[in-house]
Amino acid sequence: MKCYRCSKHATLHITEIIKSVPHELHLCEDCAQQYLKNPDSQSEEGAFKPSGTSGDKPLDELDKLLCPTCGMSFREFRNQGRLGCAHCYLAFQEELYPLLENIHGETRHCGKTPKRAPIASQKQTDLIRLRNELKQAVAAESYEQAARLRDQIQTVEAELQAEASQAT
Amino acid sequence: MDLDHLVNTIGEWLRGSGPESDIVMSSRIRLARNLAQFPFLSRADDATRGEIATVLKKGVTQLSKGLGAPLNYLNVDDLEGLDRQFLVERQLISRELSDSHGSRGVGFSDQERVSLMVNEEDHLRIQVLRSGFDLDSCWEEISHIDDLLQEQMNFAFNEEWGYLTACPTNVGTGIRVSVMLHLPALVLTKEIQKVFQALQKISLAVRGLYGEGSQAMGDFYQISNQVTLGKSEDQLLKNLKDVVPNIIAYERKVRNAMIKENRRSLHDQVSRAYGILKTAQTISSEETMHLLSSVRMGVNVGLIDDLQIPAVNELFLQTQPAHLQKLRKATLESAERNVSRAAYLRQKLAGHGGVSEN
């Protein structure tokens, strides 16, 4: 096998390991030395692009796949590698499974859990959705609607706070 | 809070007091968390970012009381570039937080062992840093902080996927466990490549540490877990706790072999490095790191006997660009920094007799 940088004989086979779906690099000793000293990605977490997932689906279908809570499309996620809200995990569940499997080799959490049950998760999802609607209303200069949404957000927040103080 | 008084100090984690700190510079754990009632940052406009920052700033203040230790809070968006760079060099904030935009902040303890980044990639990134190889203490402390925060706020969590993060590579535990190793002998003998190969096989990531520009710096390598989902925090810690002692032993073995077989040439290399640092008139950040690495090893193997590890660690930090400029209280261009760095090193190392004669 040849080194992918200089075409000498590759003696080192490195799996690209910076927060990415595993990606094989084949390098000769000199290039490997160079690579290890100075990998392409400088940021600690590296750049993550969920390439290769749902690749068989046409793009307009990925556009239509939306998170109902925050409005992010799966295509947007594919482009930037960041999800829009906690609810995206549910909305894109089917598409995310192979990705999670690829990254972690597992798809089920096993570790620390919150000590108390999360309260009123529906209200929290509502808040994210309302904030998204508010953002859109402001962008569309629909100020009456924006004011109405702000009131709604305040009401839900107050309800959440009341429940939280009851719970403790 | 005024950052200037930090300039002449170093964080506790740099004091070289922890286990195996001749080779393990530091242990670090960070947790990624998001508030349940807000969208992740990619869907948050400026107003929402501001609200998140307000909630978390309050959270940090409360946490301070719970911990019985003061946490300093800084609005990172109010800081000048030099101050942000200064915090990056001290590892109190990430480069990403420094370069980002909008409302964001950091809370950190006086010893600089704990830091909480607000509005980085996730709403909250908690970090605990300790000197030497001490992952259990890091975990104990960070898990306690996480518990205290969860008394005040709900983090996005789901039974199936655990703590939900902006990037699916962090979902589940949201944990990154890492150890910073100083491996000059393995680098010198190129044995380091075997280490890299072994680590990849068990899905641990290795990264060099970077200084100015993109040059590898001082033979420091950070080893951390890649997987965050499907394994418990204990298992992920154990992975590193099992592997790192082998790397430490390997580095020691190679150092001993070099002393035994090539004592003269090693002594020569270390002495020249020390000599240049004590006498140079202009020196780049990269060259400084490179030479300090030799000196650090020289101290550890007994070829230099008039210098202590904490002093060397301090030089690694204080010769970084933002630190130099804060020390000199002036904005310096690269060429000026090189002159200033050399002067600083000469002054710090003056009065040190030199390399031992044995």
Ligand SMILES: [Zn+2]
């Ligand atoms: Zn090559």
Ligand SMILES: [Zn+2]
């Ligand atoms: Zn969403």
